[in-house]
Amino acid sequence: MSSFIGQFKYTIDTKGRINIPAKFRKAISPEANETFVITRGMDDCIWAYPLDEWSKFEEKLRQLSTNQKDHRLYIRMATSYASESRLDKQGRIAIPQYLIDLVKIEKEILITGSLDKLEIWNPNTYEEHMKEYEQSYEILAEKIDKNRNLT
Amino acid sequence: MSSFIGQFKYTIDTKGRINIPAKFRKAISPEANETFVITRGMDDCIWAYPLDEWSKFEEKLRQLSTNQKDHRLYIRMATSYASESRLDKQGRIAIPQYLIDLVKIEKEILITGSLDKLEIWNPNTYEEHMKEYEQSYEILAEKIDKNRNLT
């Protein structure tokens, strides 16, 4: 089981490649076969799943019903933006142009670890996002704690 | 079991042929015999099932009852538009004219992976469709998550 934490700044090159932090590369489980599935994330970022983690997610998607519109749309959101990409010899993966456009990435990117997957942000978007919910950390914690037992 | 993800832009040529993404061709199981069943999809796109996946779907259709009008109509929708097509040496399939007309495809097409099947779109239709439900990804996820345990 992979476990990613932390944040790292990189640049995306003219060929659409981005570096994966060395720390993360070391944390990927062998079952992932050095492969990521990159797709649209939530809150305007890109999600990158190691292949083994993606498979688990996909398994859940397959249990949904194509006959229900909500399910169909959800599956479409998750799969049609997805792209498989293997680490090259330098430890980089290729990001498809449509995802770069979707989350408005230019030259600078921010990669964050989020337990089972990575998030790829436009650094400005990330900053605004965190600023917007800055005050809510404590509030969220309490809210979640009411339902589940977190700490 | 095939698993298709991602989106790819192609053109349909004067002979009505479209390319199948190389990545998808590699993902087709041998049982499909390089053959697709192409039929009318939902939300204004065409669905293309590898033959083995179509067989599974067909099996489900057979369990419905011709004596019930709803079932009868549903079976008719799913089957009467269907057409079998084999990959040519270049990895292309032929799309029947009535389906091209149905979803208003012109020169440009967009092929997306949707786990067990492919979706073939007019790129404009896809864009409008995704824009319409753009804000809903997060909402859908929460909605689905309330019933099932998705993430």
Place this chain on the structure above:
DNA sequence: TATTATTTACCCACTTTTACCCACTTTTAA
């Protein structure tokens, strides 16, 4: 049924894109 017309499938060739490899620069750590 024979002949012609039309469609389909196969093959070849050209263009574009991708993946792989190598090399340089910068950062980290001893």
Place this chain on the structure above:
DNA sequence: TTAAAAGTGGGTAAAAGTGGGTAAATAATA
């Protein structure tokens, strides 16, 4: 201070995608 590791950039061969000619198969017509 130096060696190793990490990160960045770019050339090139191989793969993927596109277009079109021709033969085979099918359909249409006399």
